[in-house]
Structure formats: structure tokens, C-alpha cells
Amino acid sequence: MTDESAGPATDIFVAHRNLLFTVAYEILGSATDAEDVLQETWLRWVDVDLDQIHSRRAYLVRITTRQALNRLRTLQRRKEDYVGQWLPEPLLTAPDVAEDVLLAEGVSMALMVVLETLAPTERAVFVLHESFGFTHDEIADAVEKSPAAVRQIAHRARASVEARRPRKAASPAETRKVLAAFKLSIETGDVQALMDVLAPDVVVLADGGGIKQAVPNPVRGADKVARLFLGGLKKAGGALAAHHTTINGRPALLVTMDDQLDGVFAASVHDGRIAGIYYIRNPEKLSGVEAEIALARW
Missing domain, CATH: 1.20.140.160 (PhyR, sigma-like (SL) domain)
Structure with missing residues (x-):
């Protein structure tokens, strides 16, 4: 050249x-x-x-x-x-990605x-x-x-x-509202509030890659999912916190343990409840959330 x-x-x-x-x-x-x-x-x-x-x-x-x-x-x-379930690497994206419906859907x-x-x-x-x-x-x-x-x-x-394909996704505003309710129920240990925000047939997929603990198979049903999260918090032992962010064009949560990044909590929301949870804990997959990544269709 x-x-x-x-x-x-x-x-x-x-x-x-x-x-x-x-x-x-x-x-x-x-x-x-x-x-x-x-x-x-x-x-x-x-x-x-x-x-x-x-x-x-x-x-x-x-x-x-x-x-x-x-x-x-x-x-x-x-x-x-691969050890356990494999989930895509999450990306920290700008909130305006949601304005391009095809782009937001494609990377969801x-x-x-x-x-x-x-x-x-x-x-x-x-x-x-x-x-x-x-x-x-x-x-x-x-x-x-x-x-x-x-x-x-x-x-x-x-x-x-x-x-x-999951049912039509909720708007970013509704998703953020539901995630806030989920976050509050976890922080307060309110079992009923957590059950109210979970769809009866909610499914959890978690990816630890054999490096961090994660459920090896999908967990289905609100009762089991509630026990998983509330029981897991009791066993964690450290100071867990969740922070609102935008992952793959959708509202999501960054989870920290003792102020260190522990994982990414993404969710699909339908009819005001969480229908799907995607929890990525494998540290080898978290580099994409260290800085905002620009996406485009043109």
C-alpha cells in the first residue's frame, strides 16, 4: 500500500x-x-x-x-x-443507544x-x-x-x-423502574416485594466461567429465584451494592462487592415484572464495562 x-x-x-x-x-x-x-x-x-x-x-x-x-x-x-452457562460479554453503552430500536434490540x-x-x-x-x-x-x-x-x-x-425470542421488551423507563424495585427488595431483604417484581416463570442464567461461583444450570420460577438471590446475599459475607447503568442498550445493574466489580445484572422485563435475568460474573468477560463502547448501524 x-x-x-x-x-x-x-x-x-x-x-x-x-x-x-x-x-x-x-x-x-x-x-x-x-x-x-x-x-x-x-x-x-x-x-x-x-x-x-x-x-x-x-x-x-x-x-x-x-x-x-x-x-x-x-x-x-x-x-x-466452558464451565457452566455461557453468556455474551456485556457492554457498557450510552443511554441513547435505546433511541435506535433496531440497534438496541440487536445487542440486547x-x-x-x-x-x-x-x-x-x-x-x-x-x-x-x-x-x-x-x-x-x-x-x-x-x-x-x-x-x-x-x-x-x-x-x-x-x-x-x-x-x-422473548416477548416485546419493556421501555427503558419501565425497565429502570422495575430494576429499582428489584434492587430495593434485595437491599431490604423483603421477600414479598421481590416476589412481586418477579414473573412467575422468571428464568435466571448466570455465567461465572468456573472462576466465580454461579448456578451451573438455568433456575426457573419466582420461588426458586427469590431464594437464590436472598440466600446468596446471606452467604456472600461482603458489602454488596448495585448501581444503575446501561448495558447493551438497556438499563441494567453493576454489582460490586466491597467496592470491587463483581458482575453485571441484566434483565428482560415484561408486563411490569422481570421475566429473564442474565448475571455475568466471569471477570474475563467484564472488560467491556470498564468504559463506554460506541455502537452503530451505519
Whole structure:
């Protein structure tokens, strides 16, 4: 690459960096791996003849998608040896992410967990089409399939996601209100107040990665979930506190133990109650909450 072309290539990459990170993150569910994918994308982008590129956005996303798919297959092998439940790495995001409905939905913890059930190519096709609006022809170039095959994959992936997708999420304001009630019930040890804020069929997924204690399997039902949290606090022994924040575009809680980050508490809220809880305690997955991460669809 010549010095004359290095400047424009860098400017174009930087202009699309937030988009590329978001694409990689939605495909992988890992901020750490998404950053690695961006490095690999850059190394390939600097060798491209810009004069031959019709759509620089589409071309960059194509490179990113291919690298993310390669990384996703490696990640899946790591998951086979993972201790306990595997949850996506949480991201500290700006509150205004919620203003872009498609972006907030695409990175929501609830949907990211559902995306884990898809095969790699299905996940990439779903993400590119549903979250970023790419056409089947554009996606075909990215996943190295024919447009007809991409249409079939997109239909299959959408049907699979819709069958598992949580009910329509509550507004940020309602979610924040419910989380505040949950936080207060935990702080006061009020069992009835906690039961009132939990949906009868609430499900808890927790990820400690074998490093920190976490329930190895999903916990279902308000009674069991209430006992889990109130009993766990009694055993903790330290000074636990929860702080309101925005994680993956939704209101959430940062949990600290003796003023040290202990984990991230994200939740899906429906009809004024918590229906799903995602508690990430694995310290290797918490780097994405140290500083706000910019996301974008364009």
C-alpha cells in the first residue's frame, strides 16, 4: 500500500469502525473477539484498491463478516469446554443507544442469548439482514453463498429466532423502574416485594466461567429465584451494592462487592415484572464495562 492511499483507507476504516465492531459483536457475542476481528479486517482492508470498490461500507462489512465467521467457529470449540452457562460479554453503552430500536434490540442480552442457538452462517445472515438491513445479494458475498441460499437461510434463522425470542421488551423507563424495585427488595431483604417484581416463570442464567461461583444450570420460577438471590446475599459475607447503568442498550445493574466489580445484572422485563435475568460474573468477560463502547448501524 502506498503512502498516498494509506490516509484515505485509514479515514474510511475509522469512519466505519463502530459499525464494524457492532457487526462483529452481534455475530460473536464477545467484545474481545470482536476487537481481534477488527484488527484482522484492517490488515485486509489496507491492501484493497479503493478505486475498485463500489460500496465501501458493504465491502468492509463483508471482510468483517468473513473474519467473524472464522472466529465464531473457534469460539464454539471453546464453548464446548466452558464451565457452566455461557453468556455474551456485556457492554457498557450510552443511554441513547435505546433511541435506535433496531440497534438496541440487536445487542440486547435477551436476543444475543437466542442468537447462540443459531448455526454460524444462520447467525451472520440474521444479523446482517435484520439488524443492519443488508440485502440478500450483499449478504451472499459476505457469507459466500448464493442469493437464493441466503434467502432460505434468512427464512430459517428468522423462524428459529421468532420461536425463541422473548416477548416485546419493556421501555427503558419501565425497565429502570422495575430494576429499582428489584434492587430495593434485595437491599431490604423483603421477600414479598421481590416476589412481586418477579414473573412467575422468571428464568435466571448466570455465567461465572468456573472462576466465580454461579448456578451451573438455568433456575426457573419466582420461588426458586427469590431464594437464590436472598440466600446468596446471606452467604456472600461482603458489602454488596448495585448501581444503575446501561448495558447493551438497556438499563441494567453493576454489582460490586466491597467496592470491587463483581458482575453485571441484566434483565428482560415484561408486563411490569422481570421475566429473564442474565448475571455475568466471569471477570474475563467484564472488560467491556470498564468504559463506554460506541455502537452503530451505519
